[in-house]
Amino acid sequence: MSTLRRTGVLVITSVFAFGTTATVAQASTARADSKAVARSMVSAHGWSRSQFTCLSRLWTRESNWNHRAHNRRSGAYGIPQALPASKMASAGRDWRTNPRTQIRWGLGYIKKRYGSPCGAWAHFQSRGWY
Template identity: 55%
Template sequence: MSETSLTSSARRRLVALTLVAGAALGVLATAGLATAVPVAADVSGRTAVTDRSELRAELASSAATVERGRDAVAAASAAVAEAKASGFDLGAITIDTSGLANVLNALSSDEAVGPTRAVLTANTLVETEIATANVAELRGRLDAAIAQKQAEEAAAAEAAAQAAALASANTPDGARSVAATIAASEYGWGADQFSCLDSLWTKESGWDYQAYNPSGATGIPQALPGDKMSSAGADWQSNATTQIRWGLGYIASVYGTPCSAWGHSQAMNWY
């Protein structure tokens, strides 16, 4: 039996099948027979079947059970091989199907007739349920490990993309591109207004998010003091996009448009 545990549904099926096996064993014990009953034995008050065609008919009735059991053995072998090849730490990677293999061999024998066949069939069903449940449990652990790895890889890719976007936006050209996009999408300002904005912030900071004036004015929009920009994001000191969002909001609330702010700057040398 595998080192892994059965699911509750598998346990219920296992109990039911064990009762079937027990009932069959009771019939066998009443008849005074061992599991390997001879072909010529007298069972249930009748002469045991000796006709090989009838023996084959009895064996054929168990073909589905045998096929299902063999499929379970193959599935267990494949699951263990896949789990080992995955390289994940899944704990115990073992599914013992030796008991199922043994009872399958016995059920395939021509001597498995009458009550003996009933016992072997019930035992095969029990062992098949055990193997199937353990395959499902192992594959569940493998699927969970794969999903976790994929989630970690996706998170790492997202973090890398965000870092690349930040690095790009923190260059003067990148900051201009971000500003043009936000100005158009959030404020409806087109190329004419962006031209004024470009002139304004080129004069103020050269679009350098690290720009600092001895007066205390900071960043691309030259906020005074710089920590005003924290209202747009806690990363205002390191993120040009945060500074741009604050600066555009400031221009909209105080001057209405970048061109109005630029006109004030030209007249007063500040905005």
């Protein structure tokens, strides 16, 4: 992590695993935007606020809501840490770069496999993966 001063404004930067530099504020904004999209999609699925809380905990542990998160060991990718990552292509061709596409795919996967985000979170807590 480093700091820069630009016209009297302190900017904190961080280098991520992909070798790119982004401000902490940009990363935080991207996570907040992704969470807002997910909150809306959770509601559209008919799930409650508590289901979003479970989803938030799950995806914070999996990727910290980073749509470019990549597990080099397993190959899992994106906010939901899809494995193989290419499965997310079923939700859209832009799955590598679009958090909304990743979230849409992730919620469909959770609904089909676990019934709800809290079901996926419970599985994660007992097994360390979902």
